[in-house]
Amino acid sequence: MSSFILENSQVQVSVDEHASEIHSFCDLETDNEYMWQGDPKFWSGRNPTLFPMVGSTWDKKLHINGKEYVTGNHGFTRHSDFTCIAHDAEKIVMELKDSEETFKEYPFHFTMHITYTLCEKTLSVNYEITNDNDVVMPFHFGLHPAFNCPSNGGNFEEYYITLNHPETSDFHLTHVENCSRIELDRKALEDTIIIADPQSTQATLTDGKHGVTVGYEGYEWLAFWSKPDAPFVCIEPWHSHADFEKVDVPFEKREGAILLAPHKVFKTGYTITIF
Numbered sequence: 001m002s003s004f005i006l007e008n009s010q011v012q013v014s015v016d017e018h019a020s021e022i023h024s025f026c027d028l029e030t031d032n033e034y035m036w037q038g039d040p041k042f043w044s045g046r047n048p049t050l051f052p053m054v055g056s057t058w059d060k061k062l063h064i065n066g067k068e069y070v071t072g073n074h075g076f077t078r079h080s081d082f083t084c085i086a087h088d089a090e091k092i093v094m095e096l097k098d099s100e101e102t103f104k105e106y107p108f109h110f111t112m113h114i115t116y117t118l119c120e121k122t123l124s125v126n127y128e129i130t131n132d133n134d135v136v137m138p139f140h141f142g143l144h145p146a147f148n149c150p151s152n153g154g155n156f157e158e159y160y161i162t163l164n165h166p167e168t169s170d171f172h173l174t175h176v177e178n179c180s181r182i183e184l185d186r187k188a189l190e191d192t193i194i195i196a197d198p199q200s201t202q203a204t205l206t207d208g209k210h211g212v213t214v215g216y217e218g219y220e221w222l223a224f225w226s227k228p229d230a231p232f233v234c235i236e237p238w239h240s241h242a243d244f245e246k247v248d249v250p251f252e253k254r255e256g257a258i259l260l261a262p263h264k265v266f267k268t269g270y271t272i273t274i275f
Helices: 100-105 186-191
Strands: 003-007 011-016 022-027 062-064 067-069 083-087 091-097 110-119 122-131 137-139 146-148 160-171 174-183 193-196 202-206 211-215 221-225 232-238 258-260 265-274
Touching: 003 091, 003 110, 011 110, 022 122, 022 265, 160 193, 160 221, 174 193, 186 193, 186 221, 202 232, 211 232, 258 265
Parallel strands: none
Antiparallel strands: 003 011, 011 022, 062 067, 083 091, 091 110, 110 122, 122 265, 137 258, 146 232, 160 174, 160 202, 193 221, 202 211, 211 265, 221 232
8 A cells, every 4th residue: 555645844744545544744843743653552543534333333233224234343444445546735535435345344335535635734634425326325434533642752641632612511431511621531531531512623632832633523422532551642523423332223223323315425524733
């Protein structure tokens, strides 16, 4: 698989065809690397796209049209090979289409395009998923970008998350009220901090000097996650979520399911800004 680069006078971004993951987002002035590098000692992922499932169902199966299908945690896109179909000074466009292998896990034809656009120190990542079927296509979708923490030689304990609008949420293990600053509690991150119906549109991971801001709009859940003692934190906008208790409904009726009409296009995206 090949990697493709976007660069300006301030930053350089590298995107790989495997899983269409961002392999690097580096500040050229400070040489700070902001993206998690996928060290398998902690977690080999980097910033996977979660499709057609976020997390796993209770029984690890997708129940579609009376049949059972098995896909891995977060679906197959995180392990799929994309094809770069456009690359110039302004953008990178990656494409993934269904195959015989994906059809065994998810019985629908689709086309996914991920477009990366760099402007100053902000990377915009936009998704278009096309339903290539003559029937409604149900799916679940989420984002999972991981960021080095620390990113500049400091300490994990010096970092925290700020939100541009206070959040109140009582969902699964997360209970917050009028909260606009989240401390990096190791146990809470390992369990996953999840905010339902986020009112914020930006989450910033910072030590007060350097950091990264993720911009998001229109997502139903916002999650923060890390591994025990790992030097990274994930900021994850989701359109749906894993099962936290037994759920006995068809795939298309799970909470957060997106039902895309035949030959229509679903669009979503997010931004990453470093400082």
